[in-house]
Amino acid sequence: xxxxxxxxxxxxxxxxxxxxxxxxxxxxxxxxxxxxxxxxxxxxxxxxxxxxxxxxxxxxxxxxxxxxxxxxxxxxxxxxxxxxxxxxxxxxxxxxxxxxxxxxxxxxxxxxxxxxxxxxxxxxxxxxxxxxxxxxxxxxxxxxxxxxxxxxxxxxxxxxxxxxxxx
Numbered sequence: 001x002x003x004x005x006x007x008x009x010x011x012x013x014x015x016x017x018x019x020x021x022x023x024x025x026x027x028x029x030x031x032x033x034x035x036x037x038x039x040x041x042x043x044x045x046x047x048x049x050x051x052x053x054x055x056x057x058x059x060x061x062x063x064x065x066x067x068x069x070x071x072x073x074x075x076x077x078x079x080x081x082x083x084x085x086x087x088x089x090x091x092x093x094x095x096x097x098x099x100x101x102x103x104x105x106x107x108x109x110x111x112x113x114x115x116x117x118x119x120x121x122x123x124x125x126x127x128x129x130x131x132x133x134x135x136x137x138x139x140x141x142x143x144x145x146x147x148x149x150x151x152x153x154x155x156x157x158x159x160x161x162x163x164x165x166x167x
Contacts, residue, residue: 003027028084035075038108041068045112050119057116058135065109065139110136 003024007014021027044064048057079085110132117128124131 028079031075031079035072036105038068038105041065042108042112045109046115048116050116054117054120061113061116062139065136068109069140106136
């Protein structure tokens with residue numbers, strides 16, 4: 001990965017990169033940080049109408065969150081393929097290993113998701129914040145659409161597609 005290729009892909013002059021970044025190594029970190037920023041995702045979640053039925057709100061939220069995770073995965077995949085993805089060192093046993101940056105990046109979308117549950121809170125068994133946390137973790141655990149999962153024999157695709165395939 002050369003600065004010339006990066007500049008060409010970005011449609012800018014190579015010198016522009018060094019006016020913004022101290023060196024080539026600062027660029028992958030900036031790409032990762034930008035992809036992980038939840039601002040646009042949170043704005044979209046906050047724009048979902050609370051007048052829709054809960055199922056419709058959650059379906060739209062799921063698509064929004066999947067888009068965000070897909071963008072983060074694309075950046076991480078590109079950096080990994082170029083040998084530039086920095087992974088945190090494994091934590092010591094018994095020590096908290098969650099990154100404060102990661103937690104901060106999850107908190108804003110989680111709050112926006114909780115707001116989607118709030119109009120229904122009188123009929124819910126759990127608090128909106130707890131449901132938002134579970135919803136967010138479920139989406140993250142499900143992975144990107146089309147990625148193989150252990151239960152589908154590597155077929156990938158959506159759950160309805162996998163069920164139809166089994167029939």
